[in-house]
Amino acid sequence: EQLPRTFRIEFSEETCNEGVKVHLKLDGAALGNELTDNAYKNDGYRYHDVFHLAHAAVLGWSPVMRQLMKRKRKSNKDVDRVEDGGRAIAIEEGISALVFDYAHDHAYLEGVNHVDYGILRTIKHLTRHLEVSECSEHQWQDAILQGFSVWRQLPKTGKGVVAGDLASRTIKFERT
Numbered sequence: 001e002q003l004p005r006t007f008r009i010e011f012s013e014e015t016c017n018e019g020v021k022v023h024l025k026l027d028g029a030a031l032g033n034e035l036t037d038n039a040y041k042n043d044g045y046r047y048h049d050v051f052h053l054a055h056a057a058v059l060g061w062s063p064v065m066r067q068l069m070k071r072k073r074k075s076n077k078d079v080d081r082v083e084d085g086g087r088a089i090a091i092e093e094g095i096s097a098l099v100f101d102y103a104h105d106h107a108y109l110e111g112v113n114h115v116d117y118g119i120l121r122t123i124k125h126l127t128r129h130l131e132v133s134e135c136s137e138h139q140w141q142d143a144i145l146q147g148f149s150v151w152r153q154l155p156k157t158g159k160g161v162v163a164g165d166l167a168s169r170t171i172k173f174e175r176t
Helices: 049-059 063-068 077-082 086-104 117-126 137-151 153-157
Strands: 006-016 019-026 159-165 170-174
Touching: 006 049, 049 063, 049 086, 049 137, 049 159, 049 170, 063 086, 086 117, 086 137, 117 137, 137 153, 137 170, 153 159
Parallel strands: none
Antiparallel strands: 006 019, 006 159, 159 170
């Protein structure tokens, strides 16, 4: 099944014993599990699903979002297993963690127009056996920069809508 051409995901947070949890909703229904930073210090990683949404909108690829949105391509067993399966999901999660760590050291990419070429080459290397290998380093850079532009808004507001458009290859933040 295809990813939706457009999507609007609601993000909201709540404070609890474990810290701050983030909830996602698609069309009013819970999307995935609530997330915390899973870190000793509050660093906003709980909003990292915005990176998967950026991958979906800008690159047309996100096995994580396919799984959460129940859009895995079950009609083709090989595509379901390879492109939408556990290894692809682990690779995408690893890319998100790698880029988040890089961004941490670069003001979360605020005012940044370029991502280090080594990071982009590593991502291309990790995804060389997947359909997203057709995307260029420039496209990855665009997804990363758009994702962090939206991500920086979420911890400030504690809620908002992330709107993606696969036709225009964009993701944006909307206040609620």
